Amino acid sequence: MSNKILEVQDLTIDIPTPSGTLHAVQSVSIHVDRGETLCIVGESGCGKSLTSLAIMDLLPRKAVRKATRLELAGESVFDIGERRMSDIRGDRMSMIFQEPMTSLNPAYTIGDQLTEALRRHKKVSRREARDRAVFLLEKVGITAAASRLGQYPHQLSGGLRQRVMIAMALMCGPDLIIADEPTTALDVTIQAQILHLLAELQREFNMGLILITHDLGVVARIADRVAVMYAGQIVETGTAKQIFKNPAHPYTRGLLACIPIPGQTARGAHLGAIPGIVPSLVGRMPGCHFASRCSEVRDNCTTAPIPQFEGAEPGRSVRCLLADEATGREPAREGAA
Amino acid sequence: MNEVVLDARDISRSFMISQGFMRAKRPLHAVNGVNLKLHRGEVLALVGESGCGKTTLAKMLLGLLPPSAGTLELDGQPLASLSHLEVARIVQPIFQDPYSSLNPRKSIGSIITLPLQVQGDKDPASWRQRAEEIMELVGLPRRVYNNFPSQLSGGQRQRVAIARALINRPRVVICDEPTSALDVSVQSQILNLLQDLRQELGLTYLMISHNLAVVEHMATRIAVMYLGRIVEEGEAESVYNSPRHPYTEALLGSVLTPDPSLGVPDTHLGAAYPNPLDMPSGCSFHPRCTKMLPQCAQQAPSPIPTESGHVECSLYEENKGKMRITS
Ligand SMILES: Nc1ncnc2c1ncn2[C@@H]1O[C@H](COP(=O)(O)OP(=O)(O)OP(=O)(O)O)[C@@H](O)[C@H]1O
Ligand SMILES: Nc1ncnc2c1ncn2[C@@H]1O[C@H](COP(=O)(O)OP(=O)(O)OP(=O)(O)O)[C@@H](O)[C@H]1O
Ligand SMILES: [Mg+2]
Numbered sequence: 010m011s012n013k014i015l016e017v018q019d020l021t022i023d024i025p026t027p028s029g030t031l032h033a034v035q036s037v038s039i040h041v042d043r044g045e046t047l048c049i050v051g052e053s054g055c056g057k058s059l060t061s062l063a064i065m066d067l068l069p070r071k072a073v074r075k076a077t078r079l080e081l082a083g084e085s086v087f088d089i090g091e092r093r094m095s096d097i098r099g100d101r102m103s104m105i106f107q108e109p110m111t112s113l114n115p116a117y118t119i120g121d122q123l124t125e126a127l128r129r130h131k132k133v134s135r136r137e138a139r140d141r142a143v144f145l146l147e148k149v150g151i152t153a154a155a156s157r158l159g160q161y162p163h164q165l166s167g168g169l170r171q172r173v174m175i176a177m178a179l180m181c182g183p184d185l186i187i188a189d190e191p192t193t194a195l196d197v198t199i200q201a202q203i204l205h206l207l208a209e210l211q212r213e214f215n216m217g218l219i220l221i222t223h224d225l226g227v228v229a230r231i232a233d234r235v236a237v238m239y240a241g242q243i244v245e246t247g248t249a250k251q252i253f254k255n256p257a258h259p260y261t262r263g264l265l266a267c268i269p270i271p272g273q274t275a276r277g278a279h280l281g282a283i284p285g286i287v288p289s290l291v292g293r294m295p296g297c298h299f300a301s302r303c304s305e306v307r308d309n310c311t312t313a314p315i316p317q318f319e320g321a322e323p324g325r326s327v328r329c330l331l332a333d334e335a336t337g338r339e340p341a342r343e344g345a346a
Numbered sequence: 347m348n349e350v351v352l353d354a355r356d357i358s359r360s361f362m363i364s365q366g367f368m369r370a371k372r373p374l375h376a377v378n379g380v381n382l383k384l385h386r387g388e389v390l391a392l393v394g395e396s397g398c399g400k401t402t403l404a405k406m407l408l409g410l411l412p413p414s415a416g417t418l419e420l421d422g423q424p425l426a427s428l429s430h431l432e433v434a435r436i437v438q439p440i441f442q443d444p445y446s447s448l449n450p451r452k453s454i455g456s457i458i459t460l461p462l463q464v465q466g467d468k469d470p471a472s473w474r475q476r477a478e479e480i481m482e483l484v485g486l487p488r489r490v491y492n493n494f495p496s497q498l499s500g501g502q503r504q505r506v507a508i509a510r511a512l513i514n515r516p517r518v519v520i521c522d523e524p525t526s527a528l529d530v531s532v533q534s535q536i537l538n539l540l541q542d543l544r545q546e547l548g549l550t551y552l553m554i555s556h557n558l559a560v561v562e563h564m565a566t567r568i569a570v571m572y573l574g575r576i577v578e579e580g581e582a583e584s585v586y587n588s589p590r591h592p593y594t595e596a597l598l599g600s601v602l603t604p605d606p607s608l609g610v611p612d613t614h615l616g617a618a619y620p621n622p623l624d625m626p627s628g629c630s631f632h633p634r635c636t637k638m639l640p641q642c643a644q645q646a647p648s649p650i651p652t653e654s655g656h657v658e659c660s661l662y663e664e665n666k667g668k669m670r671i672t673s
């Protein structure tokens with residue numbers, strides 16, 4: 010049996026808008042093994058959340074999803090019907106959403122929402138479900154967990170809600186978790202504790218984890234592999250070490266120059282910047298999506314689509330003509346991460 | 347650097363929290379006896395756990411929330427004696443979310459000039475020009491003057507919020523998580539801008555942030571808050587290089603630098619998360635402290651001076667803030 014828990018090939022998401030079709034996600038391919046952590050990083054609006062919603066089959070109704078392959082543990086989960094999909098969602102794969110308020114139901118208590126997921130998918134008693142809820146709430150650092158079960162979402166602070174979301178995603182012990190900015194609103198000590206918890210549960214259940222974040226510190230510390238996205242496409246993939254020690258795409262290099270690094274960046278000195286703004290994804294762009302902001306742009310960058318070039322090491326790829334000159338390798342499959 | 351522009355003495359703020367139907371309300375001590383001085387030209391970073399009272403403290407310093415106890419002085423005058431408009435001329439906020447803090451139905455020009463209008467500025471003919479000057483200073487193209495917030499990027503919106511805060515030339519700017527809603531590529535632009543403006547306009551900042559790498563980059567002084575109190579304060583260099591309070595140590599130890607050869611550090615904090623409605627006895631940090639002494643559960647520590655600030659922890663001696671015990 011393969012170790013692959015998720016395989017996505019050539020995922021494309023189009024959204025009709027008044028000014029034309031928004032090509033939000035363009036031929037994205039990713040895979041995750043059991044026990045592995047894939048981090049997705051990239052500029053706001055590049056399609057990270059839509060990619061994860063597409064995997065869960067939770068896209069907005071008007072969005073059009075295409076893929077040549079979407080498999081969970083070797084079985085297709087593409088267009089299998091809402092009935093079967095809702096059996097899988099929350100049980101075998103679950104998601105921690107970027108906006109906790111949109112995914113917690115304001116009309117139900119925290120306790121009801123936590124136990125519902127478990128009792129729906131697994132044969133457990135009310136009592137067992139409650140015990141697991143309390144156990145997980147305590148694990149994510151919520152004090153007086155038992156007394157929180159009777160509270161409604163609006164009675165919790167943002168940080169508490171986010172932790173409830175994390176506990177909820179873990180209730181059934183899924184094979185795959187997709188976490189969209191799970192620690193953004195939290196302070197660093199709680200962030201560290203939650204990342205430990207995710208790693209511990211990942212080991213315990215041999216889960217695959219996709220973590221979306223713009224915190225490059227988190228990525229460096231927990232990612233096995235990294236996919237860098239820009240304007241709807243994957244522009245670079247590699248191990249955390251490859252991406253941080255040897256970034257190949259000018260966008261990745263730009264990102265790393267933007268963050269102050271304690272002990273390295275001179276205090277108060279000017280930080281790097283990526284001038285310009287993200288291009289609109291309405292309509293087709295002939296060449297490289299990053300060209301308008303790239304300091305190394307050439308004439309041939311804007312004339313034809315840029316393929317994803319495979320690097321020397323397996324799993325390494327970059328969508329940039331300059332990198333092609335460096336490695337002299339054949340283009341890889343479109344955007345395989 | 348000696349002029350004190352903002353002086354908070356022993357200020358507190360509690361909220362009455364309802365415990366449910368037919369049960370008495372209880373006070374939640376969000377800020378609990380804070381002393382804080384802000385000197386001209388410095389960047390004081392306020393850091394601490396989510397819910398420890400940072401935003402509540404900032405709101406009091408902005409005159410938006412009256413303290414339940416203690417006194418506040420702005421530019422040498424008691425804040426209570428100043429009108430809202432006078433306070434707003436001295437200190438201005440920049441909030442976290444550039445998406446919700448701008449009125450979507452107002453044009454960029456009217457958002458930026460609103461403070462002039464509110465202050466009853468006598469020279470409306472000059473507003474447009476002054477707005478354009480400040481837009482140039484913060485790096486906004488003039489052509490967006492008549493645009494609306496929805497037509498700007500996140501970074502541009504945060505620049506609008508900064509322009510609005512600066513148009514009346516305040517002396518102090520209080521930034522509550524100014525970049526946490528932004529991409530790192532936009533964050534670096536805003537941080538560079540805040541640094542430049544500090545030099546050019548002689549601004550003083552109070553900066554609240556969970557991002558300790560950003561804090562280390564920007565701050566000249568650091569104040570660490572825990573459950574409503576400032577448990578350690580001092581020059582940035584000194585706090586970063588030799589943190590004294592065990593909570594400061596845990597906080598700094600949890601910073602994730604982008605180094606792929608390292609894992610996620612252990613905070614050594616335990617899971618006894620604080621409940622502000624039911625404060626621990628003695629030192630409020632003792633249930634999570636790895637260096638707890640027998641007296642810590644009974645006796646709240648008092649502030650002990652250090653070479654550049656203070657620490658509130660019984661591990662340190664009254665004089666010079668030296669370690670009481672050697673371990
Ligand atoms: N329901 C929708 N209708 C129209 N456009 C949408 C919708 N949802 C997302 N988009 C657009 O699709 C693109 C990708 O959005 P997505 O939410 O995936 O970005 P993201 O990478 O998660 O960004 P962020 O880091 O800000 O969360 C954006 O341009 C966004 O404006
Ligand atoms: N208006 C209010 N009514 C009741 N409680 C409040 C109110 N405002 C704040 N609190 C409580 O006061 C405490 C401090 O809140 P505050 O918003 O100041 O925290 P913070 O340090 O800014 O946290 P964060 O880092 O999450 O923004 C929290 O326990 C909060 O729930
Ligand atoms: Mg998103």
Ligand SMILES: [Mg+2]
Pocket residue numbers: 400401402522
């Ligand atoms: Mg706050």
